[in-house]
Amino acid sequence: MRAEASTGIAKAADGMFLLAKLDLDSLLDAKLPKEVKERLKSLPRGSQAYNYAYQGIMKRVEHQGPKSVKFAKSVLSWVTCVKRPLFISELQHALAIEIGESKFDEEYLPQVHDLITVCAGLITLDENSNTIRLFHYTAQEYFEQTQIEWFPDAENDITQTCITYLSFDVFETGVSSTDTAFEMRMQSNQLYDYAAHHWGHHARKPEVLDPLVLDFLKSETKVEASIQALFVVKESKKPGYSQDFPKNTSGLHLAAYFGIEKAVAALLNSNHPDLKDSYDRTPLSWAAENGHEAVVQLLLNEGGRLQGERSIKPDTTFLGCYERT
Structure with missing residues (x-):
């Protein structure tokens, strides 16, 4: 179904490369040809396409286990709401904190790989600055607009x-x-x-x-x-x-x-x-x-x-x- 998928994604993305990538990612967990065809028909188009695409990614995030969903939303909330980009070590410490505790426990430190994978590709590590950020500015805009929801x-x-x-x-x-x-x-x-x-x-x-x-x-x-x-x-x-x-x-x-x-x-x-x-x-x-x-x-x-x-x-x-x- 590669040719059919390529054609469908190209039409929906209308020349926007990032949107094409998001659309392709949305197909990756489809197991049956029928699923692929149905998703191709429902690919978002127009000015709201990015919002629909990110909403779809968040739905996939929510299909993980309850602990993974909670962890993913914690990561995304920090990356979205911080006042400056966080170094990876800062984010790891932030996510390891138990509210009200009197000392830091290093055994709660999460692995970098887990931070990235649990968020379904929405965050990335900038190796030049060693900071964690959302993978595209449109994602930042989306989560700022939908913070109350997520x-x-x-x-x-x-x-x-x-x-x-x-x-x-x-x-x-x-x-x-x-x-x-x-x-x-x-x-x-x-x-x-x-x-x-x-x-x-x-x-x-x-x-x-x-x-x-x-x-x-x-x-x-x-x-x-x-x-x-x-x-x-x-x-x-x-x-x-x-x-x-x-x-x-x-x-x-x-x-x-x-x-x-x-x-x-x-x-x-x-x-x-x-x-x-x-x-x-x-x-x-x-x-x-x-x-x-x-x-x-x-x-x-x-x-x-x-x-x-x-x-x-x-x-x-x-x-x-x-x-x-």
Whole structure:
């Protein structure tokens, strides 16, 4: 049936090579001539052809066993929703995390081959950059548009994973005191860089604040350790570079930096809004610099309330940065 299949795919693809490949892949698990003919008749055409093709691939993914389906969707949700491409080791660590655990267990690390095969060809390893990505930009567009359908809890799941990682007992000691210790920490904990830089961007999306987030933000040592990873410029390599970051920071500073309104509101119950770090900056200035309007207003309101009660003037440092934003 090779000639019949070639003709049918060529007509449906209408010159789009990627679509022809997707159509061909959709035929590979057909066992009978009748199945091949029926699929050839139903091949997608027109502007929605890619969407139909990717939907067909996802249906094949869902025909695997329940554990494989869950694993595949976890892989795809990470690759789709991350704020930057993940190195393969970062993705392996992300998928190995057991939510709420206090340490990392290497026996949960998945094999690269399994990551790729379970996703039915939708992801690929870029050997030049050693990163994992969706195999084509149209796949990225498709999953961004259909995220609610395929993995509606992705942002919350990624938040929980990042926070679990940042909360491991190994970070209870706080910041790394030397460049060597800092480099060893980052090398030994492959997901730490991504988690420190991006957990808050994911945490803003869910409607309900996860309790794990507040538990993390209330740990002074773990917060400062993550802030070190967030602000240190590793490329500088000047002596003592690992100590060039704001110290005496609080969970309120960090929540304001990422603009997590619910966390800021909860932490204001036990923290003064004008807390200052070693750079003499308050949570308000962190929120203002990053353009988080709702958090800025929340902190100003709380400062105004305290001003009325105790005659304390709220700090307005860096509001000019916010206004320019």
